[in-house]
Amino acid sequence: MDGIVSTDDVMGGDPRLEGRRVSVRQIAELSG
Known part of the structure; x- marks a missing residue:
């Protein structure tokens, strides 16, 4: 779940x- 949250922050949510x-x-x- 943490990966998804960090991804949203990077992408802009x-x-x-x-x-x-x-x-x-x-x-x-x-x-990879």
Whole structure:
């Protein structure tokens, strides 16, 4: 859950759940 919160802070806190999932996936892939 912490990962999602930090992601929202970095992205700017988008209220879209789908957007969060996409950003989390992209960051996860980049982080490896």
